[in-house]
Amino acid sequence: MKQPADAEAVYIQLGALLAVTPNLSAVDDRHQIPDETLRWLGDVSATVARLGSISDKAELDAAISMLISTGGRAQYAQKIKLVLYRCLTLAQQRAPATAQGTFVATGADFDAFAALHRIFEEAKKSILLVDPYMDESALLTFAILAKEGVSIGLLSDESGMRPALEPAAKAWISQYGDKRHLKVRKAPRRSLHDRLILVDEDKAWILTQSLKDFAARSPATIQRTDPQLALMKFEAYTQIWNSSTVVAETI
Structure with missing residues (x-):
């Protein structure tokens, strides 16, 4: 063959x-x-x-x-x-082990969890989640997968961010403090066009669906970008991050 x-x-x-x-x-x-x-x-x-x-x-x-x-x-x-x-x-x-878990069939909740867990485990310094329709599951289900000491950033759209994210973020900050540093910001309306996981400023994964209902109703993919595109995504979303409104932040 x-x-x-x-x-x-x-x-x-x-x-x-x-x-x-x-x-x-x-x-x-x-x-x-x-x-x-x-x-x-x-x-x-x-x-x-x-x-x-x-x-x-x-x-x-x-x-x-x-x-x-x-x-x-x-x-x-x-x-x-x-x-x-x-x-x-x-x-x-x-395919190499780093690529496996990229495709997630409809309703395969554990496969989605396992694939995202592998990504979060790679982080040594920081993770930035970009999702126009982010809700509290970004914290309750996924951000908690990161190791202690890794800084978490959540960037959502001001018109798409779900109301429960803000109180969840404040409860996270109250409980974890500097052990799990968190920043949540909302970008100007319709300025976010990707669903991304950016890790340590030099690695990026593109998600075809929002985390809150990832692969719930249709198959989804998690695709790692090449290093050059990862850098471009990081630079572009850093600019958006800097112009976005603070929702909650570890002091």
Whole structure:
């Protein structure tokens, strides 16, 4: 079996595609598969080809052909999903440990928790969470995963930040003080366009959904950026942070 040139890239790409799976049984007014679905099918076929599994590629392409010829029959839509999830598992097994857990299936709460726990454990100095729709779960479920002594920053949008975050932050500060230094700020309305975890100023992960309902209703991905993009994200969000309103802060 041919090995892919970059197992991590294949794993991330498959996860990202599965996170935006269209309704494969939906048809347009001509009872044909819509163009956007055809583009998605082409992308998944090309990605599976990179995985190097000839049998999976053949099975996938056969199911795609039948889906198109039958106008979205459900049995072929299910077959496509089955092959893709099998390929995702294979790609995960081949990918390095640092990449595993990037794709989180719907309702897989523990997988989401474990993947984020690995990220938070990497932090030695600081973590900055960026999420336009942040609520108290950012503290209660995730920030608590960081080691003592790691400074936590939470940056949300003034129109999207949930009301319970502020009292949760003040209770955190009251209990932990300098042991778990915390700063919470709200950015100007509609100035945040990412959901990010920035670690130690030089590592970044992009999340496809907000932490408060991560993978609750649809698959989600956690994608680590390359070092150059991580630095760019840190610099951009440091500027936004500096112009944002303080909500709560360890003195």
